Amino acid sequence: MITNNIIKACLEGKPSAQKVLYAHFLGYLYGICRRFSIKEQEIKDLMQEIYIEIFSSLSKFDPDKGDIKYWIKSIAIHKILNYQRKKGLEWVDRASLPESTSYLPSVNEKYDAEYLLQLISFLPDGYRTVFNLSVVDGYSHKEIGQLLNISESSSRSQLSRAKKLLQEKLLSMKT
Amino acid sequence: MSKDPFDIFKEGLQDYHPKEIPSWLSWEENAEAIQAALPNPNSKKRRPFWLFLCLLLMGFVGLGSVYLLTSKRSSQEKANTPEVNEHPSSLSLPSTVESSKDQPIEDEATEENISLGSSPLSSPPVLLTLLPDDRVGEKSASISPSSPVETTNFIPTLQPLSVEAPFLLAPTGNIIPVKPWHTSIDLPNTQYWSLHLSGGATIFQPNYVLSSPEQDPASFEEELIGWSAALRMSRVLKSRLSLSTGVEIQRLRYLFKLDESFQVNLFRPNTPDTILINRTRRDTSIIFTDTIPGTRRILARQYNSHFRIAIPLLIGYQLTTPKWTQTLRAGPQFQLYRNSQGYTIIEEEGMVNIGKREAEEVGIILGLQAEYESGIEIAADWMILTQIGIQKSLGKWAYETEAGLSQKPLILYGRIGIGKRF
DSSP: OOOHHHHHHHHTTOHHHHHHHHHHHHHHHHHHHHHTTOOHHHHHHHHHHHHHHHHHTGGGOOGGGSOHHHHHHHHHHHHHHHHHHHHOOOOOOGGGOOOOOOOOOOTTOOOOHHHHHHHHHTSOHHHHHHHIIIIISOOOHHHHHHHHTOOHHHHHHHHHHHHHHHHHHHHHHHO | OOOOTTHHHHHHHTTOOOSOOOGGGSHHHHHHHHHHHSOOTTSOOHHHHHHHHHHHHHHHHHHHHHHHHHHHHHHHHHHHOOGGGSOOTTOOOOHHHHHHTTSOOOOOOOHHHHHTTSOTTTSOOOEEEOOTTOOTTOBOOEEESSSOOOOOOBOOTTSOSOTTOSEEEOTTSOEEEOOOGGGSSOOOOSOEEEEEEEEEEEEEEOOEEESSOOSOGGGTOOOEEEEEEEEEEEEEOTTSEEEEEEEEEEEEEEEOSTTTTEEEEEOBTTBTTSOOOOOOOTTSOOOOBOOSTTOEEEEEOOEEEEEEEEEEEEEEEEEEOSSEEEEEEEEEEEEEEEEEEEEEEEOSTTSOOEEEEEEEEEEEEEEEEEEEEEEEEEETTEEEEEEEEEEEESSOBSOOOTTSEEEOOEEEEEEEEEEEEO
16 A cells, blocks of 8 residues: 555655555556567566656645556556657558457456456557557547547547457457 | 446456566666656755846845935935024024923824915925924924914824925924925936847746647656847837847757657677767766666667747836836747757667767747846946846747657746946
């Protein structure tokens, strides 16, 4: 649990408090990086950037506006998107989209998180990013459009294609 | 309401924590790099110091001006004070006054005792002479040059007799000549030219305009101080209005908070273990990591450099006293700017590759400027002056960063200099 005292100590630059905050969110942030399929050898530097941003702008965090976890998540996502923008996202042409699929995952089925990650990792970069932002992180298409500098309709179509690809992948794994 | 089948991804991944976290992500492995990049919480921002310096400067100028003005006025008062300020021993106290001392003091001003018989505007100054025992609030006075008049009227000396009254009675019984307010500011009645040369510090706030609002713009901005110099020619008119133009030069350099972590692996041919080309500036964090054997990695921050030449067209209003001139000016300015950018990046993952990109852009935009100038005369037609002002660009600087940012900068400046009247 990150208390106000820990935040205050972090603002004062105390390493012991920074270590507590770092360790508390390490697994969570590492999970987000993996969800966006950041390569292992680049995660370290990206994680450093994320933590530097967190500690630098901690004074802007307002506990009344929500849990620090979601504030930290938004910083991480912005950093990851910046990183991807530099690298260049792989946006898939509409012509190469799959046709249709008949399989939908059952809501009652339990999937292992590693298995889900593996499924997502098969998606092209652009699809995966939109899928993550929309389905997992709950961003609207308008917000995604602003974040990725694409139109809302592009975001919708990318999500739709991502879902179709995932359905295909799930179907192929079932059979 | 049916559940989206893809919610399994949300449920499974939104709080996903990998079972194993690599050891190279531990705090011990990363603490040094993170802490090196963090600003020192004990270091103060420069802006308060800059503002403090300006306020201090203005305070000195203001106090100095007040001192000069009051000292001059005092010397004038001394020179103008008539001898009646001294209590003449030859004056005798009329018996009627003595007998009236025990009477209760009436603390009210009547029309009669305020005007002393006539309006000061319509009559020549009346010399009010006091008797030795006259004190504030007591009765009796003699009035000359007409024959001394004994009066039992109460004279409320702590209230103004009238705005234009030539004299006031001081609590000590002295008579102080009062100069009408509208003559206390000696305005020059002539038109003249003035030339000002000044220099000082300037602070630059980039004010990024996001074409894709991906982040809080404030997180990108980093104000830095540069220098500024101005040469200005003014024409002061009789109406106290002035017209000014000239040339202003500003030079600023600042670093991005954004993209502060360009990683550069550098080495010299044949000596791969002796590397390090530090492209960062003194206030840039440097983080060392060691992922590529035989090389050292530095983080270099992107920088922007700005050089501006502005031609202002200002209209001003001037308040002038013999020693102190204050002017408020405002108007448009034309800014010729040159932005240059440089940074170093690694281009290919795993390959030690030095990439350097530089960009330069020149353009003209319109801006607005407002300024307060305060000057003290130090010699005939020469003055030292301070200027505090603000400049706001109306258009976006054409320069746009990779992150989709452009700027609408706000610039504050404080300058000191000299001025000459012609």
